[in-house]
Amino acid sequence: EHLILLLVIVALVLGCAFLIEFVEGEVNPDFREFTQALRWSLFSLVAGEPVGGTPTTTIGWVIQFGVMLGGITVFAVFTGIVAAMMTQTLTYRMEDKMLDMEDLENHVVLCGWNRMAPIIIKELQADPSYRQCPIVVIAEFGEHEPDLSDPKIDETTIFVVKADYTTIEALEHARIERAQTAIILADKLKARSDQDRDARTVLAALTIEKLNRKIFTCIELLNRKNAAQLQMIGVEEIVVGDEYSANIFASASRNQGLVALVNEIFTPRYGNQFYKYDVPESWYGRRVGEIFLPLKEQANALLTAVETCTENDGRIERSMLVNPPLDFTFTPCQKVVVMAKKEIDLTKVVPGGVKST
Numbered sequence: 001e002h003l004i005l006l007l008v009i010v011a012l013v014l015g016c017a018f019l020i021e022f023v024e025g026e027v028n029p030d031f032r033e034f035t036q037a038l039r040w041s042l043f044s045l046v047a048g049e050p051v052g053g054t055p056t057t058t059i060g061w062v063i064q065f066g067v068m069l070g071g072i073t074v075f076a077v078f079t080g081i082v083a084a085m086m087t088q089t090l091t092y093r094m095e096d097k098m099l100d101m102e103d104l105e106n107h108v109v110l111c112g113w114n115r116m117a118p119i120i121i122k123e124l125q126a127d128p129s130y131r132q133c134p135i136v137v138i139a140e141f142g143e144h145e146p147d148l149s150d151p152k153i154d155e156t157t158i159f160v161v162k163a164d165y166t167t168i169e170a171l172e173h174a175r176i177e178r179a180q181t182a183i184i185l186a187d188k189l190k191a192r193s194d195q196d197r198d199a200r201t202v203l204a205a206l207t208i209e210k211l212n213r214k215i216f217t218c219i220e221l222l223n224r225k226n227a228a229q230l231q232m233i234g235v236e237e238i239v240v241g242d243e244y245s246a247n248i249f250a251s252a253s254r255n256q257g258l259v260a261l262v263n264e265i266f267t268p269r270y271g272n273q274f275y276k277y278d279v280p281e282s283w284y285g286r287r288v289g290e291i292f293l294p295l296k297e298q299a300n301a302l303l304t305a306v307e308t309c310t311e312n313d314g315r316i317e318r319s320m321l322v323n324p325p326l327d328f329t330f331t332p333c334q335k336v337v338v339m340a341k342k343e344i345d346l347t348k349v350v351p352g353g354v355k356s357t
Contacts, residue, residue: 008074009045009074012041012045012067012070012074013038013041013042013045014038014041016041016045016063016066016067016070017034017037017038017040017041017042018034018037019063020037020040020041020055020060020063020064021033021034021036021037023055023057023059023060023063024037024055024056024057024060025037027056027057028053028055028056028057028060030052030053030054031053031055036052036053039052040052040053041067044064044067044068044071045067045068045070045071045074046071047071049068050064050068101136101159101173101174101175102175104134104136104159104174104175104178104179105175105178106133106178106179106180107133107134107135107136107175107178107179107180107181108124108130108133108134108135108136108179108180108181108182108183109135109136109138109171109174109176109179109181109182109183109208110135110136110137110138110183110185111138111139111165111182111183111184111185111187111204111208112138112139112165112184112185112186112187112188112189112200112201112204112220113137113139113141113146113185113187113188113189114185114186114187114188114189115188116185116220116241117137117146117185118146118147118148118150118153120183120185121135121137121148121153121158122150122152122153123267123268123269125152125153125154125157126152126267126268126269127268128268128343129343131154132157133157134157134158134159135157135158135159136158136159136160136161136174136175136179137158137159137160137161138161138163138165138170138171138174139161139162139165139187139189140162140163140164140187140189140190141160141162141189142162145160146160159174161173161174165184165187165204166200166203166204166207167207168207168211171204171207171208171211172211176208176211176212176215177211177212178212179212179215180215180216181215181216181217181218182205182208182212182215182216182217182218183218183219184201184204184205184208184217184218184219184220185201185219185220186198186201186220186221186222186241187200194222194223195223197222198221198222198223198226199226201219201220201221201226202226202229202230205217205219205230205233205235206233209233209234209235213234216236216237217234217235217236217237218235218236218237218238218239219235219237219238219239220239220240220241221238221239221240222240222241222242223240224238224240224243227240248262265339271341272339272340272341273339273340273341274304274337274338274339275301275337275338275339275340275343275344276307276335276336276337276338277335277336277338277346278334278335279306279330279331279332279334279335279336279346280346280347280349281332282347282350282351283330283346283351284330284331284332285329285330285331286329286330286351287326287327287328287329287330288303288306288324288325288326288327288328288330289326289327290351290352291303291330291349291351291352292326293352294349294350294351294352295338295346295349298348298349298350299338299340299344299345299346299348299349300340300341301338301339301340301344302338302339302340303324303336303337303338304322304323304337304338304339305320305321305322305323305324305336305337306320306321306324306328306330306334306335306336306337307319307320307321307334307335307336307337308320308321308334309333309334316333318335320337
């Protein structure tokens with residue numbers, strides 16, 4: 001197609017140059033030489049109007065009209081070819097991405113869309129452990145595309161499924177059975193009441209836990225009263241945004257500078273943040289008092305909480321003990337939450353004191 005278009009342009013320029021020189025050469029000084037006629041033919045074809053001379057005969061005007069019409073036609077064909085190439089390229093990219101979705105594993109599935117969604121994606125990608133992790137977004141976007149204009153968002157690892165995230169088909173299309181994490185937001189794309197949004201969140205959580213019992217699920221609720229049944233089915237984290245915002249406001253009004261602390265510890269983009277680890281074997285039988293100072297001296301990390309575990313009717317129930325006392329003893333199955341500037345290896349932290357019995 002490109003070669004044919006080039007040959008047509010060359011034939012049109014040369015043909016019109018020969019004709020205008022033959023017809024106008026003896027009566028019009030603008031076309032006495034072939035180079036003048038060639039320049040006129042080429043520039044008039046590109047510009048779509050006479051450039052470098054004006055015919056004086058009727059046949060010359062006809063030739064001029066033919067050049068201008070040919071220029072418009074060539075431009076339209078060229079535009080069509082470029083558009084077709086771009087469309088084909090985009091189609092290939094979409095097909096490649098669809099093929100990539102077939103192979104997704106250990107990815108994050110983000111259900112629903114609101115103003116928090118782009119921020120969540122940006123924060124996940126800022127974490128080195130999630131930087132290359134694929135993220136599948138499921139929401140009813142319709143003909144629109146999600147707003148991913150933030151330059152800090154890498155769109156190459158993001159897949160979009162335009163569907164209702166409460167349906168099994170949409171979740172299976174997102175390969176939920178092979179995902180490691182599910183995040184369910186209170187969707188704001190369609191006008192619904194808060195109760196309806198929470199009901200859809202609960203339905204999606206129930207379906208996801210049914211399709212993948214090992215997945216880690218974090219959901220947003222608008223009303224904590226709807227959390228009871230979610231805890232029963234094994235949803236790990238429930239976030240009520242308005243509650244946390246109100247708590248931060250109230251605390252900030254009583255403690256000046258607290259917002260700066262919250263801003264730092266809840267983002268992986270700078271400063272300190274929270275990390276959660278299994279208690280290493282070398283800590284078994286040790287007290288918090290034996291770990292606290294060595295952890296700070298050897299890893300520049302601060303022990304902030306311990307996640308304990310108890311067995312109840314065959315199920316492991318976990319609870320978070322914030323600021324554990326110095327005499328608290330570490331045992332298997334526990335996890336610790338530390339505040340540090342980067343990932344650390346707890347196995348390299350040598351406890352102090354004498355191991356308790």
